[in-house]
Amino acid sequence: MNGRPRIGVYICHCGVNIAHTVDVQEVTDFAAGLPDVAVARNYSYMCSDPGQALITEDIKELGLNRVVVASCSPRMHELTFRKALAGAGLNPYYLEMANIREQCSWVHEDRSIATSKAKKLVASAISKSRMLEALEVKEVDVEPAALIIGAGISGIQTALDIADAGFKVYLVEKSPTVGGHMAQLDKTFPTLDCSACILTPKMVDVGNHPNIELYTYSQVEEISGYVGNFDVKVRRKSRYVDMAKCTGCGDCAEACRMAGRISNEFDEGMGMRGAIYLPFPQAVPAKYTIDKEKCLFLSKGKCGESPKCAEACQPGAVNFDIEDEIIEFKVGTIVVASGFDVFDATLKPEYGYGVYDNVVTALEFERLVSASGPTGGKITMLERGKKKKKKKEGEEEVPPRMPESITFIQCVGSRDKSVGNEYCSRVCCMYTAKQAHLAKDKIPGVDVSVFYMDVRAFGKGFEEFYDRVRREGVNYIRGNPSEIFKRGDKLVVKAEDTLTATPLEHETDMVVLAVGLTPRSDRREIIDMLKLSQSPDLFYLEAHPKLRPVDTATDGIYLAGCCQAPKDIPDAVAQAKGAASAAMIPMASGKVKVEAQTSIVNEAACRGCGFCVEICPFSAIELVEVNQMGWMREVARVNEALCKGCGACAAGCLSGAIQQRSFKDTQILPQIIVLGVNE
Amino acid sequence: MTEDKAKATVTTDFEPNIVAFLCNWCSYAGADLAGTSRIQYPANVKVIRVMCSGRVNPLFVMNALQQGADGVLVSGCHPGDCHYMHGNYYARRRFTLMRDFLEYLGVEPERFRASWVSASEGSKWKEVIEEVVEGVKSVGPMDQFKRRQLNW
Amino acid sequence: MVEQLIDTDKLKKIAEEVISREDVRLLIGYRKGTFGFRMRPAFVEEVSEVGELEFTPACVNNLATYLTNYERPPLPRGTTNDTRKVAVMVKGCDSRALLQQMVELAYKRDDVIILGIPCNGVIDPAKVDKRFPEAKGPGDVKREGDNFTFSADGKTETVPAAEVIADKCTRCRYPTPLVYDELLAPEVERFADDTYEDIAGLEKRGSDEKWAYWEEKFSRCVRCYGCRNVCPMCYCDECVLDRLSPQWMRRSVDISENTAYHISRAYHLAGRCIQCGECQRVCPMDIPIMEMNRKFYKDVAEFYEYEPGTDAEEKPLLSIFSVDDKEDFIL
Structure with missing residues (x-):
């Protein structure tokens, strides 16, 4: 149907918006005289029904195969007119628009100048329209299942929402239990509800949900495909415990020869566990795991006569022959909720973390305060690295003393260029206030001070809580400490009170470093697998900072929680729910439309250099081997489901082999010719 | 050659013709906003819309100058704001090299400008246009390698 | 003191070994040209052709070109192209072309055998033609200390290197190939810099x-x-x-x-x-x-x-x- 171009040109008056400064009749007459123009008309409102009818009737009656509309910005009405073309049976991509309102009649006053510019713009659009090609709008089916990477509070919430909506969810967690960092917390600010009390029901839910396939102690190894059709490979690491048989009774852990000799990650290394262990009592699944590196039998090949755990286990769940398992499945969407790392306080050596026993991180302090922690919720002075003396018969145990004063230092590893973290971690101000409150609560008469740069109490109930804590007698000192050293049995915090410009040396028993949140050290695994981008702070980059905060540049892949940026629990949950609903959109509709103005490769002209493969921000191009008349060659090929139609590949291609549909060199060069010539 | 140009520059009524390549998401939207805000600016610049400044092949610039455009402007999203993540970063490298090279050949740097104009910078668009037009006016008509129009 | 570097006998011996290999289909090197002091590319497919190989300061051509610039006529149905290795002689500057071609995925490192030639400068044919407008040749060029020695048509003449050396060699920063399988002579230390x-x-x-x-x-x-x-x-x-x-x-x-x-x-x-x-x-x-x-x-x-x-x-x-x-x- 598409022989020689028969172009219809339609000039819009837009009431007086265009007609006031542009002589639309003159432009119409000009257009009518250009080659291949079958008809040129003008009308008061082209976007109105009668306006559109002009076009559809001409297409049918005059056999138009190209349409040029000169009116407002294509950003305004391109879709409108494309629909009109489609309605008349013409491929919608045979439309080209000339913007003679926003970029002409509204910005120029002189009628003759505006008219002559309008003519140029119309001529340019006509020249491009001749070269336009019909494009196909494609749809792909969406697998009604989602993969969630990470089972902290964000991953849990995302999984629950999607599963509740009726879609299949694969929830993959690296560690032996779900729960993430939130499980380690005692109370949550500013409401002081117990973290475990609100989290554990959700943990149990993901463990039991009929739509959730939970893979803990597992890792995503490979992801390929595109929105709607991702192929996922997950490695379930062996726990050496038969999950079906383990009842979680804990007999094995008691029997383990290493029991109480391995520091427990969950308690930030302050508590002890055995080689076979449950990270914490409420862990989900409540199944034991053998730590391969620490287990005598697995690492040394010998554990006494025979492994004690296996002997102790009545159901016979311990099995050293269990191997890693690879599971493969298909999903339509992916939510990354891989979380954060806590800032490594040894990177600020001036604070003496790792040198002085009683300089602790906030997360360690959290475990000290927690009733399920290593001290049973008592805040006591720490003696680290010392082996506990064995109690002699009848000897009274001297309980460790409680600190008389505790000093918090905020912004450790946040807002600090010296460690490369310019961002604010958003939670430290408030958790410090909470911990200060808890200290006051647990140790009567304790002296609590906080060194701060600014207090950012921006959330709901935050400022009120901060006020309350100050009323409770917590002493806020504005200043960034320069050094911590020991004097006698006291720690000395050296700082300047910047409100009074007074240098001070503040003596204290215990220092809590309010460490910030950092991007995970293993973030590259996911970046490489999913081709995610990072923002300058190295957290994963969202598609748009304002309007697409849970999307990534890749369709079908979303972000939830602290992997995108530091967040408190309500924000993480909110984003998780956002990501869940974003991930459900393609699943619910069952189909996704893919961009039509994608790139296409002329394989005969492609030299296989891979420039476009490198350039493509969406990893939509790959090199494939083809047989060209017996010559085996690699050429670029575009995955149209991934291509977003930016055209960066086309401008980077030396041979012009890759071109962006609707913005091909053959379509842009005629515009340059028309506009370039200065008459 | 030099004399011709001197003549042209003296003629104050020289109205340069400038071809601009605008990315759809930021600069084209910014130019639309200038319109919606009825911000008046010189009519010398004629726009070709592309989806991303990364689509603009530096040879387009050469081609426009060869056709007789007195100047070329390429405008995209501010660094970090690209709708397609990185398109403007690629564009920046390409144009930096091309512009320096054209300057080395004797094409005045005023003839080839680039700008970052966001969708909210309607007034910046006007300023950019004014500066570009002013710059091209100061160097006169493109006369280095303008294509001779053949009429057969 | 810069001297003639390449031992022709050694070159031929290595070339013979290389072209005898089952997995090598072609060796691209230099041979004497037909006129003046020119050298020309040699495309060696048989051991018998090895004897004509040579390297002199007149070997100006960058042979890397022939790894990428060749015709691909349609092959008989059911057959595919010969993927055996190609060996190529490269000077320091030429070796960089190989690296760049590999950056651009033209072929893989394993597809080529690189015979590296540490080089202390080649002549500029244009300058030589001007200096010896009458020379018919085929002649010989040798490097001897700071001079090139030209012999053709029974005459021998010595010219200071600076007068006929190629401009690019006066700012060469990579006289020894950056990539090679076999180096045909000892490495040459960098002797120049590029100040543009x-x-x-x-x-x-x-x-x-x-x-x-x-x-x-x-x-x-x-x-x-x-x-x-x-x-x-x-x-x-x-x-x-x-x-x-x-x-x-x-x-x-x-x-x-x-x-x-x-x-x-x-x-x-x-x-x-x-x-x-x-x-x-x-x-x-x-x-x-x-x-x-x-x-x-x-x-x-x-x-x-x-x-x-x-x-x-x-x-x-x-x-x-x-x-x-x-x-x-x-x-």
């Missing part, structure tokens, strides 16, 4: 003067495309500059189309040119093509600390970026 003096003068001048300079050069161009055809980096099956749709430039030879051609050619080599100088060597109209390539080369080095053809693992310059790239001209 040749282009600095023009850079400082005004637009009118610059254009006057180039207008004169470009108007000489006859559009033979020799500069493109000899370039080891220009191996697109269809060059965009030849296309009729889209037509980037017309075929007519005039200042406008010639300029467009030279801009396009030079831009296409930005971040890719490895400074072998072949384009300028083959230009029949003495257009200083390398000055354009070197302008890009200098900018690329200055702006992006990037030097093409020095690392096969490097990504192509214009396919990568840094968030902090310079942008001082952007409004």
Whole structure:
């Protein structure tokens, strides 16, 4: 149907918006005289029904195969007119628009100048329209299942929402239990509800949900495909415990020869566990795991006569022959909720973390305060690295003393260029206030001070809580400490009170470093697998900072929680729910439309250099081997489901082999010719 | 050659013709906003819309100058704001090299400008246009390698 | 003291070993030309052809070109092309072409056997032709200390190296190949540096003067495309500059189309040119093509600390970026 171009040109008056400064009749007459123009008309409102009818009737009656509309910005009405073309049976991509309102009649006053510019713009659009090609709008089916990477509070919430909506969810967690960092917390600010009390029901839910396939102690190894059709490979690491048989009774852990000799990650290394262990009592699944590196039998090949755990286990769940398992499945969407790392306080050596026993991180302090922690919720002075003396018969145990004063230092590893973290971690101000409150609560008469740069109490109930804590007698000192050293049995915090410009040396028993949140050290695994981008702070980059905060540049892949940026629990949950609903959109509709103005490769002209493969921000191009008349060659090929139609590949291609549909060199060069010539 | 140009520059009524390549998401939207805000600016610049400044092949610039455009402007999203993540970063490298090279050949740097104009910078668009037009006016008509129009 | 480096007997011995291998189909080297002091490429497929191989300071050609620039006529149905290795002799400068070709995935490292030639400078054929306009040859060129010795037609003459050495060699920073399987002589220590003096003068001048300079050069161009055809980096099956749709430039030879051609050619080599100088060597109209390539080369080095053809693992310059790239001209 598409022989020689028969172009219809339609000039819009837009009431007086265009007609006031542009002589639309003159432009119409000009257009009518250009080659291949079958008809040129003008009308008061082209976007109105009668306006559109002009076009559809001409297409049918005059056999138009190209349409040029000169009116407002294509950003305004391109879709409108494309629909009109489609309605008349013409491929919608045979439309080209000339913007003679926003970029002409509204910005120029002189009628003759505006008219002559309008003519140029119309001529340019006509020249491009001749070269336009019909494009196909494609749809792909969406697998009604989602993969969630990470089972902290964000991953849990995302999984629950999607599963509740009726879609299949694969929830993959690296560690032996779900729960993430939130499980380690005692109370949550500013409401002081117990973290475990609100989290554990959700943990149990993901463990039991009929739509959730939970893979803990597992890792995503490979992801390929595109929105709607991702192929996922997950490695379930062996726990050496038969999950079906383990009842979680804990007999094995008691029997383990290493029991109480391995520091427990969950308690930030302050508590002890055995080689076979449950990270914490409420862990989900409540199944034991053998730590391969620490287990005598697995690492040394010998554990006494025979492994004690296996002997102790009545159901016979311990099995050293269990191997890693690879599971493969298909999903339509992916939510990354891989979380954060806590800032490594040894990177600020001036604070003496790792040198002085009683300089602790906030997360360690959290475990000290927690009733399920290593001290049973008592805040006591720490003696680290010392082996506990064995109690002699009848000897009274001297309980460790409680600190008389505790000093918090905020912004450790946040807002600090010296460690490369310019961002604010958003939670430290408030958790410090909470911990200060808890200290006051647990140790009567304790002296609590906080060194701060600014207090950012921006959330709901935050400022009120901060006020309350100050009323409770917590002493806020504005200043960034320069050094911590020991004097006698006291720690000395050296700082300047910047409100009074007074240098001070503040003596204290215990220092809590309010460490910030950092991007995970293993973030590259996911970046490489999913081709995610990072923002300058190295957290994963969202598609748009304002309007697409849970999307990534890749369709079908979303972000939830602290992997995108530091967040408190309500924000993480909110984003998780956002990501869940974003991930459900393609699943619910069952189909996704893919961009039509994608790139296409002329394989005969492609030299296989891979420039476009490198350039493509969406990893939509790959090199494939083809047989060209017996010559085996690699050429670029575009995955149209991934291509977003930016055209960066086309401008980077030396041979012009890759071109962006609707913005091909053959379509842009005629515009340059028309506009370039200065008459 | 030099004399011709001197003549042209003296003629104050020289109205340069400038071809601009605008990315759809930021600069084209910014130019639309200038319109919606009825911000008046010189009519010398004629726009070709592309989806991303990364689509603009530096040879387009050469081609426009060869056709007789007195100047070329390429405008995209501010660094970090690209709708397609990185398109403007690629564009920046390409144009930096091309512009320096054209300057080395004797094409005045005023003839080839680039700008970052966001969708909210309607007034910046006007300023950019004014500066570009002013710059091209100061160097006169493109006369280095303008294509001779053949009429057969 | 620089001496003749390559032992021809050793070269032939190695070449014989290489071409005898089952997995090698071709060895590209140098042999004596038919006129003057010229050397020409040798395409050795049989052991019997090894005897003609030679390396002298007259071996100016960059043989890397032949790894990428060849015809691919349709093969009989059911057969595919011979994928056995190709061996190639390369000087320091030429070896960088191989690296850049590998950056551009033209072939894999395993597909080639690289016979590296540490080189202390080759002659400039144009300068030699001027010096010996009568020489019929085929003649011999040898390096002896700071001189080249030319013998042809029964006569021998010694010329100070500085008078006939190729310009590119006076600023060569990579006299020893950067990549090779076999080095045919001991490494040559770097003996020169590149200060871009040749282009600095023009850079400082005004637009009118610059254009006057180039207008004169470009108007000489006859559009033979020799500069493109000899370039080891220009191996697109269809060059965009030849296309009729889209037509980037017309075929007519005039200042406008010639300029467009030279801009396009030079831009296409930005971040890719490895400074072998072949384009300028083959230009029949003495257009200083390398000055354009070197302008890009200098900018690329200055702006992006990037030097093409020095690392096969490097990504192509214009396919990568840094968030902090310079942008001082952007409004």
